[in-house]
Amino acid sequence: MPPGQYVTEKWPVLHYGAIPRFNPRTWDFQIYGLVETPVALSYEQFMALSKTTLTCDIHCVTAWSKLDMEFEGVPVKPLLEMAKPKPEAKFVMVHAEQGYEANLPIEYLLADDALLAHRANGQDLTPEHGWPLRLVVPRLYFWKSAKWVRGFELLERDRRGFWERNGYHNHADPWKEERYSSPWE
Ligand SMILES: Nc1nc2c(c(=O)[nH]1)N[C@H]1C(S)=C(S)[C@@H](COP(=O)(O)O)O[C@H]1N2
């Protein structure tokens, strides 16, 4: 267990704002910014991508951890590679519904444990847990794992996302307890 965390059995729901409505006819997933080949997939095209499962623990900065979650979905690495990131792409801004953003170094999305999940623990995600699609980045605090995710913007220079502008740490490694920081750090 990362320091300062406790185990919870239930799966808490945590987010800012309202649960967005999902319309499969207008939904898309886009990869843009510093890429050779921008990607835009309809819901049907996205769901036709090959899937995998990932078992991992999740760690919320508010100190709960849930162990042995099983997520199912599209692995991020081959999808990002489809867009051919330019060499200067070092960071990714993850974009979700209603303007939610989370930033992270591109390495976390090019690792084998980053997933765009549509199912968890053998069931479709519920709307409050991010249906139809959420990011799962197990090695960072769970706020980086955007619910209702809609795309990746590849950047040369880091930019802070929603919680990162509102007092959370820019990097968010739970093993280093990177919980909070001021926006100028
Ligand atoms: N779109 C969006 N995704 C989000 C958030 C949010 O406010 N909006 N909150 C984050 C935070 S702080 C946490 S702990 C997890 C919670 O996911 P859960 O509700 O499925 O447990 O979602 C993350 N993803």
Ligand SMILES: [Mo]
């Ligand atoms: Mo969180």
